[in-house]
Amino acid sequence: MAEKLVPVVCPWCSVGCRFYIVSVNGYPKKIEFDYEHDTRNHGKLCPKGVSSFQYLRHPDRLKKPLKRVGERGEGKFVEISWEEAIREIAQKLKEIREKYGPEALAFLGSERCSIEENYVLQKLARALGTNNLDYVCRMCQSTAVAGKGMVLGHPGLTNPFEDILKAKVIVLWGYNPAATNPVFFGQYIEKAILDNNATLIVVDPRKTKTAKYADIHLQPYPGTDLAVALAMLNVIITEELYDKDFVAERAEGLEELAKTVEKYTPEWAEKVSGVPAELIRKAAITFATAGTAALLTNEGVNQHANGTRTVMALTEMMVLCGYFGKEGVMSGAIPGAHNGMGAGLMGIEPDALPGKFPLHAEEHKKRIEEVWGFEIPEKPGITYVEMIDAILEGKLKALYVMGTNPAKSLPNLKKVEEAFKNIEFLVVQDIFLTETARYADIVLPAAAWFEKDGTAISFERRVQRSFKAADAPGEAKPDWEIIVMLAKELGLGEYFNYSDVDDILREINRTIPPLAGATPERLKKNLQGCMIPCPDESTETPRLFVQGFLTPNGKAQLIPVEYKEPGEVPDEEYPFWLTNYRLVGHFHTGTMSHRSKSLSKRWPEEYIEINENDAKRLGIKDGDLVKVETRRAALVLKARVTPHIREGVVAVPWHWNFNYLTKDVLDEYAKMPELKTAACRISKVEG
Amino acid sequence: MGKKIFIDFRRCIACKACEVACEMEHGEARIRVFEFPDLTSVAFNCRHCEKAPCMEVCPVNALSKDEDGAVILDPLKCIGCLMCGLACPFGVPKVDEYNKIMDKCDLCAHRRAEGKLPACVSACPTEALKYGDINDVLWAREGRIIAQLKDIGDRTNVLEAYIIR
Ligand code: SF4
Ligand code: SF4
Ligand code: SF4
Numbered sequence: 029m030a031e032k033l034v035p036v037v038c039p040w041c042s043v044g045c046r047f048y049i050v051s052v053n054g055y056p057k058k059i060e061f062d063y064e065h066d067t068r069n070h071g072k073l074c075p076k077g078v079s080s081f082q083y084l085r086h087p088d089r090l091k092k093p094l095k096r097v098g099e100r101g102e103g104k105f106v107e108i109s110w111e112e113a114i115r116e117i118a119q120k121l122k123e124i125r126e127k128y129g130p131e132a133l134a135f136l137g138s139e140r141c142s143i144e145e146n147y148v149l150q151k152l153a154r155a156l157g158t159n160n161l162d163y164v165c166r167m168c169q170s171t172a173v174a175g176k177g178m179v180l181g182h183p184g185l186t187n188p189f190e191d192i193l194k195a196k197v198i199v200l201w202g203y204n205p206a207a208t209n210p211v212f213f214g215q216y217i218e219k220a221i222l223d224n225n226a227t228l229i230v231v232d233p234r235k236t237k238t239a240k241y242a243d244i245h246l247q248p249y250p251g252t253d254l255a256v257a258l259a260m261l262n263v264i265i266t267e268e269l270y271d272k273d274f275v276a277e278r279a280e281g282l283e284e285l286a287k288t289v290e291k292y293t294p295e296w297a298e299k300v301s302g303v304p305a306e307l308i309r310k311a312a313i314t315f316a317t318a319g320t321a322a323l324l325t326n327e328g329v330n331q332h333a334n335g336t337r338t339v340m341a342l343t344e345m346m347v348l349c350g351y352f353g354k355e356g357v358m359s360g361a362i363p364g365a366h367n368g369m370g371a372g373l374m375g376i377e378p379d380a381l382p383g384k385f386p387l388h389a390e391e392h393k394k395r396i397e398e399v400w401g402f403e404i405p406e407k408p409g410i411t412y413v414e415m416i417d418a419i420l421e422g423k424l425k426a427l428y429v430m431g432t433n434p435a436k437s438l439p440n441l442k443k444v445e446e447a448f449k450n451i452e453f454l455v456v457q458d459i460f461l462t463e464t465a466r467y468a469d470i471v472l473p474a475a476a477w478f479e480k481d482g483t484a485i486s487f488e489r490r491v492q493r494s495f496k497a498a499d500a501p502g503e504a505k506p507d508w509e510i511i512v513m514l515a516k517e518l519g520l521g522e523y524f525n526y527s528d529v530d531d532i533l534r535e536i537n538r539t540i541p542p543l544a545g546a547t548p549e550r551l552k553k554n555l556q557g558c559m560i561p562c563p564d565e566s567t568e569t570p571r572l573f574v575q576g577f578l579t580p581n582g583k584a585q586l587i588p589v590e591y592k593e594p595g596e597v598p599d600e601e602y603p604f605w606l607t608n609y610r611l612v613g614h615f616h617t618g619t620m621s622h623r624s625k626s627l628s629k630r631w632p633e634e635y636i637e638i639n640e641n642d643a644k645r646l647g648i649k650d651g652d653l654v655k656v657e658t659r660r661a662a663l664v665l666k667a668r669v670t671p672h673i674r675e676g677v678v679a680v681p682w683h684w685n686f687n688y689l690t691k692d693v694l695d696e697y698a699k700m701p702e703l704k705t706a707a708c709r710i711s712k713v714e715g
Numbered sequence: 716m717g718k719k720i721f722i723d724f725r726r727c728i729a730c731k732a733c734e735v736a737c738e739m740e741h742g743e744a745r746i747r748v749f750e751f752p753d754l755t756s757v758a759f760n761c762r763h764c765e766k767a768p769c770m771e772v773c774p775v776n777a778l779s780k781d782e783d784g785a786v787i788l789d790p791l792k793c794i795g796c797l798m799c800g801l802a803c804p805f806g807v808p809k810v811d812e813y814n815k816i817m818d819k820c821d822l823c824a825h826r827r828a829e830g831k832l833p834a835c836v837s838a839c840p841t842e843a844l845k846y847g848d849i850n851d852v853l854w855a856r857e858g859r860i861i862a863q864l865k866d867i868g869d870r871t872n873v874l875e876a877y878i879i880r
């Protein structure tokens with residue numbers, strides 16, 4: 029029995045935990061903790077990390093290419109050969125392109141695949157002449173990317189994890205790391221609070237496991253936290269708590285911002301958000317006078333129709349207090365998946381080139397075209413949610429989906445299902461027959477994360493290599509191999525001349541200058557990887573904005589932000605605010621975690637949290653069945669009556685059917701759909 | 716005194732990584748996380764008592780202490796009479812329904828033999844679980860409290876108020 033310890037990067041969230049898979053003749057036997065290397069997780073893992081090999085050998089794994097025989101959505105398929113599958117896809121894509129033009133094609137990449145795989149997928153789309161490219165960042169981080177981009181010129185997490193240990197105040201805004209990033213929470217945030225006396229401010233309508241540690245807990249109605257942020261800006265400016273030297277030297281636009289937020293007093297914010305004005309004032313003063321601060325946000329901020337504005341206001345708070353570029357501070361939004369950041373950097377976006385350069389950045393475009401040998405299409409593509417509308421309008425005819433599950437992750441799912449029933453051609457490449465795959469014409473079996481070599485970029489901006497620890501089941505293949513096969517069949521083989529992932533990474537080193545130093549050799553030698561930008565093999569960048577910001581003139585732009593309501597607010601007919609949250613034991617749409625025995629046993633089903641006073645008023649008791657209804661759809665769920673959610677708000681874990689309820693209204697800047705809130709009514713189901 | 720697993724419940728976030736890690740090692744979790752309505756939570760496993768009641772009542776001597784002081788069950792001797800389960804004040808030994816004998820935490824004997832920490836301790840992301848001698852664990856806590864007081868003292872001169880000379 030040949031037992032091997034193979035070092036891998038955790039396939040779930042974006043902390044970048046490392047551990048080993050104990051592999052016996054290509055079979056994953058168990059995991060082992062890595063206490064030898066200087067890993068970010070110090071050997072520690074959360075329940076998802078510990079059980080992460082369980083789904084690999086689940087009997088539902090896709091093992092052969094499939095062709096649909098039943099109706100779309102029915103899930104009836106027959107097995108076909110790889111040759112047949114690839115031939116059919118190539119033919120159909122060519123046919124559609126000839127008939128309707130390249131813009132009738134669209135591609136979705138994946139935060140769960142390696143940077144190499146996302147890179148080849150976007151390259152294929154562009155070789156076919158379209159920029160219709162996107163991935164789930166649109167649904168989780170795009171408002172943060174847009175907001176921080178406008179103010180600072182770069183959206184990345186600013187500092188290494190260690191810096192949080194030195195922060196005097198930590199603000200967790202719309203973010204519950206105790207459930208979403210337990211290792212980051214335990215190894216850094218909790219240590220800062222319990223061992224180093226950092227003050228914690230939490231902004232969340234629910235009292236979470238994170239909020240349990242809070243000194244100040246603000247509980248706004250979902251999506252009204254923009255009002256709280258504006259009021260904090262108001263206090264910081266009117267009470268002159270900001271860092272005058274820093275602002276004078278490194279920012280511009282204070283006057284307009286001050287004028288704009290004048291009217292947004294804490295008393296005004298109390299009326300909008302339900303948070304007591306005094307508490308807002310206290311939070312603002314605590315934050316501004318701390319000396320060093322970490323302000324971390326997540327989907328509670330991002331996934332709103334006013335998400336970009338909230339991110340801008342919060343970033344401006346950090347600028348005003350002069351917290352950037354120092355030790356002991358941190359600012360960032362935390363991507364959901366282990367390669368959320370990496371996928372985006374590969375250019376799997378409708379308006380960005382590899383390296384996140386804008387599509388029209390001539391100099392970068394030319395450099396990349398030289399490496400590639402073909403021209404990049406000029407016209408910007410359409411974003412994720414817009415693709416659904418384009419299908420329904422008959423403009424988009426073919427969608428190629430790699431490792432992602434829009435039929436569960438997009439808002440207003442009934443509409444999405446309608447679109448997938450009517451699309452001309454749908455290909456899904458994944459490890460299980462997902463909700464989306466059930467609508468596909470052709471399904472391709474992919475290798476899972478531990479079954480291939482690949483590189484991922486964690487939310488700390490750390491580039492790390494993960495190694496092949498297990499054989500893929502049946503005929504499943506790594507995603508990059510599948511894309512290369514397809515490219516060859518499409519007659520584009522000359523541009524896709526790779527024999528392994530190292531070849532692809534070397535091309536990435538050449539096309540994306542900030543990644544030039546993350547070579548295969550360096551990453552194989554140093555398991556702890558390196559932090560981007562790493563322009564050459566001996567450099568990396570642990571801290572951003574030490575000298576200047578990445579805006580054209582190097583100064584932070586204090587762009588005035590006006591209040592805007594979330595996309596749907598309660599009224600007489602639908603009087604409750606509905607929101608969602610994540611469970612520590614599940615991940616995204618559950619494709620993997622619902623098939624993990626140890627996880628689904630402990631976190632078996634969805635339910636709805638209702639405040640005890642609301643429940644009493646409506647005659648609902650703990651465990652009763654409750655109907656929750658929005659303008660889109662209704663679900664029946666078990667009630668969980670609790671004091672830990674504020675009155676007027678109800679909450680459902682989102683890993684099951686939540687998105688039937690949400691509305692597909694978009695943030696104006698980032699086109700992020702409002703997944704975090706909707707107006708709903710609830711009633712007890714009798715009998 | 717042997718080493719044991721101690722829990723600092725202030726740190727526990729009820730993530731159940733300990734339960735899942737134990738389940739991965741033994742097929743069933745032998746540690747359980749209890750959550751309370753006020754959001755506190757405690758992970759609870761065998762205390763490996765100095766004077767272990769389970770050992771005392773076992774009619775066939777299936778329970779014994781190993782060299783590290785862990786209370787270990789010998790599955791070949793166990794007759795599944797459930798006496799240990801009744802005697803344990805914490806309700807730790809559980810029936811293994813399949814084999815009709817008892818099953819309990821052995822502080823991951825096979826991992827200790829390889830110089831590794833028990834699985835639950837290895838995993839716990841918050842270090843709420845600590846493996847060690849009680850005196851070391853208490854000293855670590857005391858040391859931290861003193862260090863914090865000193866730190867506050869250095870900053871504000873309140874040290875006088877806390878330390879009687
Ligand atoms: S915290 Fe995130 S990266 Fe770490 S083990 Fe858990 S899921 Fe994996
Ligand atoms: S020491 Fe081992 S057997 Fe005991 S609770 Fe921990 S993991 Fe389970
Ligand atoms: S792993 Fe640690 S933090 Fe998580 S439930 Fe167990 S004891 Fe608590």
